[in-house]
Every structure is written in C-alpha cells, then in structure tokens.
Amino acid sequence: LNEVIGAELLTQSLLPAILDLAEDGKWRIRLAVIERIPLLAKQLGKEFFTDRLLSLCVGWLGDDISSIREAAAKDLQELTALLGSEWSVSNLLPRVRQVMEHSSYLRRMNAVRALSLMATAMDVYTAQWEVLPILLEMHCDPVPNVRFNVAKGLGMIGPMFNPSVYEGQIVTILELMKEDSDRDVRFFACQSSDSLCATFDKKRNEN
Numbered sequence: 001l002n003e004v005i006g007a008e009l010l011t012q013s014l015l016p017a018i019l020d021l022a023e024d025g026k027w028r029i030r031l032a033v034i035e036r037i038p039l040l041a042k043q044l045g046k047e048f049f050t051d052r053l054l055s056l057c058v059g060w061l062g063d064d065i066s067s068i069r070e071a072a073a074k075d076l077q078e079l080t081a082l083l084g085s086e087w088s089v090s091n092l093l094p095r096v097r098q099v100m101e102h103s104s105y106l107r108r109m110n111a112v113r114a115l116s117l118m119a120t121a122m123d124v125y126t127a128q129w130e131v132l133p134i135l136l137e138m139h140c141d142p143v144p145n146v147r148f149n150v151a152k153g154l155g156m157i158g159p160m161f162n163p164s165v166y167e168g169q170i171v172t173i174l175e176l177m178k179e180d181s182d183r184d185v186r187f188f189a190c191q192s193s194d195s196l197c198a199t200f201d202k203k204r205n206e207n
Helices: 007-022 027-035 037-044 046-052 054-062 066-083 085-100 105-120 124-140 144-160 163-177 183-206
Strands: none
Touching (some): 007 027, 027 037, 027 054, 027 066, 037 046, 037 066, 046 054, 046 085, 054 066, 054 085, 066 085, 066 105, 085 105, 085 124, 105 144, 124 144, 124 163, 144 163, 144 183, 163 183
C-alpha cells in the first residue's frame, strides 16, 4: 500500500481517516477497522505502526462492545505473529499489563484473553518466561470472570510447554482453581486440567 500511494500521502490522507473511523460511534465500522489492522501493520512497517496505531489497538480491549473487545484480542495475537515475540514483549506486553491493573473487571478479563492469545503466537521460551508468570498471578483476581479466563488461558497455552513447566507451574495453579469458591472457575479449571492431562499423556505415550 505504501509503495502504491507513497508514505507521505499515506500519513497525510489515509491515517487520519483510519483514526477517525476507529472512534466511530457505529461499532461495525470500528470492527471493520480492527479487522484490517494486521494488514495495515504489514504495509506501514513496524516502526510507523508502533508509533501511530499501537495504542489504539490496545485501547480497543476496553471497548463497550464485546465483539470489538474479542476482535482486539485477536488482533494482538496476529500482530505478535507478524511483528515477532521480541516486538510484542517490548511494545504490547507493558500496555496489556496496564490493562490488567484496571479497576474494570471487563478490561482485566479481556487483557487475560489477549495475553493468552499473544502467547500462542510467541516462541516457547518467550511465552514461558514473559507471559506465563503474568497469567499465573492473575488467578488471584477477585472477580470470578477474570479467574475462569485464566483457567481457559492456561488450557490454551499449556500444550506449548515441556512437561516440567506443565507439572511444576500450571498443574499447581489449576489444582488450586479447582477448589475455587465459584463454580464457573471450578468448571473451567477442571476442563483445562483434563484437556492438558490428556495432551501430556499422549505426548508421553508417543515418546
């Protein structure tokens, strides 16, 4: 895109339009912009995108519309895959961590979802050392909706890791969550625990 119309014209004409549409009152228009963010990141380049559009992408995690929040979390996964684990840790992770400290449980919940998705697009080492500890500590959140999304997230990223990480860190937290006072948290903790157990049993049998 930037090769076709030129970087200067892109900055002067297209970018203001994108920023305007990104704040449009009609959620379907915002969604259409979100769905094109990975393509924009690819065309604009890492540095330009990080400077001009990154904050907007993370901000969508707090949108009032659930479809927007879900699409925003998916965007962060795709951006991590496109721009790399190192870029994600430097630029996305600090912003997502800030959202995890927000007073709104909806924002914290979406940050947990986004973090889990981001981890699946990272190399295993980065996911283990940069993302897993953050996800594990969120199991103590006071709101059940956040906690059961932690359980779901652990089920999602658990298969990435070797058995020692699974048994030494993930199993410990899921066992605690299986005794949670909230039934939904218990349900998703059991679901993730059963799924991961089956996955690692299969890996052991294959070896």
